[in-house]
Amino acid sequence: MSDxxxxxxxxxxxxxxxxxxxxxxxxxxxxWGAGSLDGLPPMTGGIEIAFAGRSNVGKSSLVNALTGRKTxxxxxxxxxxxQELNFFRIGDRFTLVDMPGYGFAAVGKAKVAAWTELVRAYxxxxxxxARVFVLVDSRHGLKPLDLEVFDLLDQSAVSYQVVLTKAxxxxxxxxxxxxxxxxxxxxxxxxxxxxxxxxxxQTGDGVADLRTAVARLLAERGA
Numbered sequence: 001m002s003d004x005x006x007x008x009x010x011x012x013x014x015x016x017x018x019x020x021x022x023x024x025x026x027x028x029x030x031x032w033g034a035g036s037l038d039g040l041p042p043m044t045g046g047i048e049i050a051f052a053g054r055s056n057v058g059k060s061s062l063v064n065a066l067t068g069r070k071t072x073x074x075x076x077x078x079x080x081x082x083q084e085l086n087f088f089r090i091g092d093r094f095t096l097v098d099m100p101g102y103g104f105a106a107v108g109k110a111k112v113a114a115w116t117e118l119v120r121a122y123x124x125x126x127x128x129x130a131r132v133f134v135l136v137d138s139r140h141g142l143k144p145l146d147l148e149v150f151d152l153l154d155q156s157a158v159s160y161q162v163v164l165t166k167a168x169x170x171x172x173x174x175x176x177x178x179x180x181x182x183x184x185x186x187x188x189x190x191x192x193x194x195x196x197x198x199x200x201x202q203t204g205d206g207v208a209d210l211r212t213a214v215a216r217l218l219a220e221r222g223a
Contacts, residue, residue: 044128051132124152133163160191
């Protein structure tokens with residue numbers, strides 16, 4: 001790559017980063033909660049971007065970090081507290097969907113099964129869904145339930161990107177290793193976006209990169 005091309009690439013990336021910053025610095029508000037497919041908001045032609053992940057992976061904390069708000073999305077130290085698909089308007093650009101965690105939760109098995117089916121049905125059939133950011137705890141890496149969700153997204157041809165969370169709890173060098181392991185696991189998955197992001201809601205590391213990824217996606221979709 002020539003110096004001129006590299007400079008242009010860097011300038012374009014910086015411009016996208018600024019778009020992402022402004023995107024999440026604007027208005028953000030909760031407007032809909034759905035506990036069943038019948039309760040989903042109508043599709044209006046706008047773009048939806050969903051956050052999925054195992055229970056207690058830090059979805060709500062990351063939503064709050066992205067928007068610079070401490071209480072936009074409800075957080076809890078008890079797994080399974082997000083019990084609905086929660087829809088947030090991010091300005092007039094797109095809808096962010098905070099999904100119930102899959103896997104272990106501090107509720108009955110029947111409730112977990114109902115949430116899991118809701119998540120699966122939403123991922124399979126929501127035409128306005130542009131991408132799913134699948135959050136994975138960087139301390140533990142990919143688990144069988146994550147791979148099942150990847151299978152579902154691949155089969156449904158829904159674009160998804162892995163976001164590693166809780167990077168502040170890793171030892172030095174572990175983050176790069178986890179990113180490399182995760183990227184290797186995604187190589188042959190048709191719907192997976194190749195870039196893996198490493199983030200921390202506590203320190204803010206990687207949050208700007210995630211904002212930039214959202215800005216790039218919106219630009220690609222002409223939103």
